[in-house]
Amino acid sequence: MDTIQTAGQRDTVLARALAVSKTFRSGSIDVTVLRDVTLQVRTGELVLLMGPSGSGKTTLLCVLSGLLRPSAGAVDLCGVPISRLPERAAGEVRRRNVGFVFQTYNLFPALSALDNVAEVLALKGMAREQARAVAGGSLAGVGLGARLDHRPGELSGGERQRVAIARALAGDPSLIFGDEPTAALDRQTGLEIVALLKQHVNEHRGVLLVTHDARLLQFADRVIEIDDGRIVRDESIRSLPAVKAVPTQ
Amino acid sequence: MRRIAIRSILFDRGKLIASLLGVALASTLGFVQIGLYEGFVRSSSTVIDHVGGDMWVMPRGLNVIDYSQILSVGPRGLLFSHPCVADVRGLLYGFSWVQRPSGTRSTAIVVAVEPRPGRQIPWGHLLGNAADLNEPLRVSVDRTDLHKLELPSNPLGKNFEINSLKVTVSAVTDGIRSFTLNPYIFTSMTNGRRLLGLSENEVMYYVVDLVDRRCAADLVQWMRRYPDIEVVDSATWSRETQDYWVGGSGAGAALAFTAILGMFVGGVIVGQTLYSMAKEHLLELATLKAVGARPMELAGFVLWQVAFLASVGVVCGFVLALVLRRALSHVGLSVVVSAGTVSLSILATLLMCIFASVTSLSAVFKVEAAKVLR
Numbered sequence: 001m002d003t004i005q006t007a008g009q010r011d012t013v014l015a016r017a018l019a020v021s022k023t024f025r026s027g028s029i030d031v032t033v034l035r036d037v038t039l040q041v042r043t044g045e046l047v048l049l050m051g052p053s054g055s056g057k058t059t060l061l062c063v064l065s066g067l068l069r070p071s072a073g074a075v076d077l078c079g080v081p082i083s084r085l086p087e088r089a090a091g092e093v094r095r096r097n098v099g100f101v102f103q104t105y106n107l108f109p110a111l112s113a114l115d116n117v118a119e120v121l122a123l124k125g126m127a128r129e130q131a132r133a134v135a136g137g138s139l140a141g142v143g144l145g146a147r148l149d150h151r152p153g154e155l156s157g158g159e160r161q162r163v164a165i166a167r168a169l170a171g172d173p174s175l176i177f178g179d180e181p182t183a184a185l186d187r188q189t190g191l192e193i194v195a196l197l198k199q200h201v202n203e204h205r206g207v208l209l210v211t212h213d214a215r216l217l218q219f220a221d222r223v224i225e226i227d228d229g230r231i232v233r234d235e236s237i238r239s240l241p242a243v244k245a246v247p248t249q
Numbered sequence: 250m251r252r253i254a255i256r257s258i259l260f261d262r263g264k265l266i267a268s269l270l271g272v273a274l275a276s277t278l279g280f281v282q283i284g285l286y287e288g289f290v291r292s293s294s295t296v297i298d299h300v301g302g303d304m305w306v307m308p309r310g311l312n313v314i315d316y317s318q319i320l321s322v323g324p325r326g327l328l329f330s331h332p333c334v335a336d337v338r339g340l341l342y343g344f345s346w347v348q349r350p351s352g353t354r355s356t357a358i359v360v361a362v363e364p365r366p367g368r369q370i371p372w373g374h375l376l377g378n379a380a381d382l383n384e385p386l387r388v389s390v391d392r393t394d395l396h397k398l399e400l401p402s403n404p405l406g407k408n409f410e411i412n413s414l415k416v417t418v419s420a421v422t423d424g425i426r427s428f429t430l431n432p433y434i435f436t437s438m439t440n441g442r443r444l445l446g447l448s449e450n451e452v453m454y455y456v457v458d459l460v461d462r463r464c465a466a467d468l469v470q471w472m473r474r475y476p477d478i479e480v481v482d483s484a485t486w487s488r489e490t491q492d493y494w495v496g497g498s499g500a501g502a503a504l505a506f507t508a509i510l511g512m513f514v515g516g517v518i519v520g521q522t523l524y525s526m527a528k529e530h531l532l533e534l535a536t537l538k539a540v541g542a543r544p545m546e547l548a549g550f551v552l553w554q555v556a557f558l559a560s561v562g563v564v565c566g567f568v569l570a571l572v573l574r575r576a577l578s579h580v581g582l583s584v585v586v587s588a589g590t591v592s593l594s595i596l597a598t599l600l601m602c603i604f605a606s607v608t609s610l611s612a613v614f615k616v617e618a619a620k621v622l623r
Contacts, residue, residue, distance in 0.1 A: 067619040088543065091618075095541025106536040108253055110260030119253050123542050169538070199374060 011042040014175040014206045015064045020073035022059055033059045035229040045221035046198050046207045056229040057210045065177050066090035078174050095124055099168030103180040105160045107152040113139055114148040117167045124171050138170040142196055158189035169200055178209040194219045250549035257318040258554045268522035272562025275515020279594040280570035282508035285589050286501055288583035293428035293494040294487040300362050302456035305486045309479040317342045317453035318397050324475055331471050335465030338363040339452035341441040346586040348410035349399040357432045361441030371435035377405050377420035383437045389420035393581045394432035399610040410446045428494045512601045520605035527551055531616055539618040553611045563595055
């Protein structure tokens with residue numbers, strides 16, 4: 001992984017897109033969703049990827065995480081040129097380095113909170129007993145230590161999202177991708193969830209969140225705005241003169 | 250993935266019950282139909298298989314034991330003159346009419362064979378004394394035929410008529426049932442000839458025991474002096490009789506068709522359950538794929554569910570089949586439960602479940618990780 005020396009702190013580039021374009025074919029029409037996108041996500045920062053609906057945010061997230069291949073350009077994920085890897089190898093890179101948090105949680109309804117986290121760790125190769133211990137710790141870390149045996153149906157939306165965050169954090173990933181993680185939550189819960197994610201940003205880990213919610217800017221280290229497939233702004237939040245001036249969708 | 254798969258299917262009770270019923274009923278049908286088929290096969294050649302011997306001598310052109318004809322005494326001497334022949338037994342096997350106590354008539358198969366040490370004919374002894382069959386006009390009947398012959402549950406000493414001769418029941422067997430549903434009446438050779446109207450020394454078949462089975466071809470050659478008789482080894486004769494009744498009558502095809510239909514319906518039920526289960530969990534499976542789960546690990550979601558349904562369903566199906574077997578035995582139908590029939594039924598159920606999982610596996614293999622991001 002590339003390391004950049006900034007202000008006495010060693011930042012590692014976790015995800016990098018270089019002149020990335022993505023075109024989908026719809027019938028006989030080519031639809032270009034991303035145009036010449038270049039960006040980086042580093043350790044120690046929580047980055048918000050914002051923009052209007054249809055601007056290409058989610059496609060960019062897919063491309064950065066290796067779930068989609070770019071039509072042009074290159075993507076590195078945790079130092080690996082993931083855009084050039086076959087699907088299986090890209091999966092291995094995500095298995096080792098990446099966690100996801102989704103709007104709809106995507107938890108198995110039949111499993112307890114503990115098992116929802118532990119099974120992902122088991123899939124990543126951890127021994128079952130160890131996986132359960134780590135999962136328990138991870139859930140305790142998101143404030144669900146007393147709800148380990150509850151199934152998703154017995155948890156509130158915010159608690160489910162906490163389980164999803166615990167699941168994402170449990171494998172100790174370098175980079176967490178979040179796709180509208182607060183969209184299904186009430187205002188207060190949404191803020192708590194992002195605050196929780198912010199707590200887990202450190203010198204070894206970064207977070208990239210796709211969101212429409214301008215209130216989350218208070219937690220961001222950087223904001224990237226995309227419109228019509230192009231990056232129209234990529235600024236450190238500290239450089240913004242007035243955070244509240246960022247348009248809200 | 251085993252835990253996720255099993256917990257998921259246990260969680261949805263409706264789908265669990267529907268799919269378990271599908272597998273259990275299909276496998277019950279498999280067990281019963283295959284057991285019935287085996288029962289028919291065995292009953293069609295039961296006399297050949299129990300009388301034993303290495304070779305059977307019969308009029309040329311016969312293809313089933315039931316269409317027996319009279320053999321002269323001539324071949325017996327020639328058989329004994331061959332150095333490889335250890336023993337020759339005459340066997341009577343013929344249809345005769347029966348007059349029941351109520352005066353109504355029916356047919357039965359009279360069977361008698363010259364005794365050989367170590368071969369108890371009739372077998373399956375239940376009541377009475379088989380040695381009494383040597384007394385004049387004493388016969389043995391089977392428990393399953395008592396109703397047909399209008400005899401009480403303990404028929405020892407009871408009388409009925411065969412070919413206008415009054416016979417007395419002196420022994421009862423259990424489980425000797427003919428494919429044609431005609432009651433088997435076992436007796437001694439002397440009684441048998443009287444009941445079938447044969448002259449002394451006349452038989453329907455000769456059953457030959459060889460000193461060495463490798464002599465069989467030589468014996469066949471040796472007996473060509475009698476162009477109107479045929480020498481067939483016991484296994485071939487048994488198989489020809491089975492083929493005639495079970496294959497030729499269409500009974501085997503009918504049973505196979507029903508079993509296949511049952512498996513197909515069961516497969517559709519299980520397939521639908523697995524598919525809807527997979528579809529319901531596509532987002533969760535896509536999530537696992539996004540975090541790096543391999544395709545075969547995702548396939549485990551379906552495969553573990555199939556394995557669970559198949560194993561639990563087969564056990565339930567087997568228990569149901571045993572209950573049905575008991576019920577069918579009361580109406581004279583024999584459902585054979587043997588290592589072979591059980592293995593075949595389990596194999597058929599497994600194949601059904603594998604077939605049922607194809608569409609679900611296809612759906613899981615096609616799941617796109619990008620699906621989880623909207």
